Amino acid sequence: MLLISNLRKGLRNHELELFYQPKICLETGQSCGSEALLRWRQADGGHIAPGLFMPKVENTTLIAPVTRFVVQQSLTFLQQHPEQTVSVNFAVRNLFDKELLFDLPLMLDQAGIDPGQMEIEITERALINNPELARVIIGELRSLGFQVSLDDFGTGYSSFAYLKHLPLTGLKIDRAFVKDLEHEPRARQLMQCMVDVANALNLSVTAEGVENELQARILRDMGCQQAQGFLFARPMPLDQIRNWRPRLQ
Ligand code: G
Numbered sequence: 001m002l003l004i005s006n007l008r009k010g011l012r013n014h015e016l017e018l019f020y021q022p023k024i025c026l027e028t029g030q031s032c033g034s035e036a037l038l039r040w041r042q043a044d045g046g047h048i049a050p051g052l053f054m055p056k057v058e059n060t061t062l063i064a065p066v067t068r069f070v071v072q073q074s075l076t077f078l079q080q081h082p083e084q085t086v087s088v089n090f091a092v093r094n095l096f097d098k099e100l101l102f103d104l105p106l107m108l109d110q111a112g113i114d115p116g117q118m119e120i121e122i123t124e125r126a127l128i129n130n131p132e133l134a135r136v137i138i139g140e141l142r143s144l145g146f147q148v149s150l151d152d153f154g155t156g157y158s159s160f161a162y163l164k165h166l167p168l169t170g171l172k173i174d175r176a177f178v179k180d181l182e183h184e185p186r187a188r189q190l191m192q193c194m195v196d197v198a199n200a201l202n203l204s205v206t207a208e209g210v211e212n213e214l215q216a217r218i219l220r221d222m223g224c225q226q227a228q229g230f231l232f233a234r235p236m237p238l239d240q241i242r243n244w245r246p247r248l249q
């Protein structure tokens with residue numbers, strides 16, 4: 001596991017960095033928070049995207065310190081931007097990590113950040129093996145004041161069953177469903193159904209991977225609250241997100 005030992009070293013040597021991708025409220029065109037996304041800085045100044053290392057890391061104990069780093073950096077961001085909210089991605093292991101869950105409210109308390117400013121994104125993979133325990137943990141996160149969203153919605157197994165039992169606050173619809181929205185009636189019908197379900201259950205709903213104006217308009221007309229995607233902004237480093245403003249529609 002060369003990758004894991006290299007990343008462990010990288011974490012120690014401050015090679016990990018958070019990029020931030022804004023979320024846009026489709027009704028107003030305003031930013032309504034951002035998602036923290038890991039990058040691994042390389043010696044040549046380039047970055048490795050998390051898709052290339054996180055799937056491996058998520059199955060090792062290294063995920064605990066990596067996620068603590070992500071939370072800590074996000075808290076620093078929120079201290080500088082008290083009007084913002086940040087979404088952080090939790091791996092399956094994080095959800096079942098008692099020490100992390102115990103420390104989480106202490107970390108926020110110490111930073112002086114209201115948990116309502118932090119959204120925790122979990123994937124359906126976290127729910128498959130132990131849905132009952134997942135329900136309890138999500139409930140605990142909620143009672144601490146965190147927002148908890150289901151990420152990559154629609155791509156896993158029996159998504160709708162989870163919605164019945166879990167005390168979630170939001171759904172993020174996977175970009176696979178946004179991809180053909182402007183060409184395919186079936187894609188639109190499917191998306192409309194998911195948006196309706198989210199709205200009916202009072203869940204915030206975010207469409208991922210919005211890449212053009214037409215997709216954004218279709219989603220807005222469907223009642224989809226929020227969107228994220230290259231149309232609005234790519235994930236960007238801290239010094240850029242500071243000054244980023246949505247362009248006028
Ligand atoms: O940025 P990119 O498209 O390469 O992200 C790929 C995947 O990596 C996404 O599914 C994203 O959820 C995941 N990812 C990014 N940052 C984090 C993180 O801080 N923790 C975890 N567990 N996953 C992350």
Ligand code: G
Pocket residue numbers: 021037089151152175208209210211228229230231235
């Ligand atoms: O699974 P998760 O939602 O955490 O993944 C977010 C990832 O999706 C980010 O790493 C980001 O780079 C990527 N992403 C964000 N917007 C777009 C987009 O408009 N198009 C594509 N292809 N990828 C996107």
Ligand code: MN
Pocket residue numbers: 035089121151
């Ligand atoms: Mn995510």
Ligand code: NA
Pocket residue numbers: 151152153172174208
């Ligand atoms: Na996602």
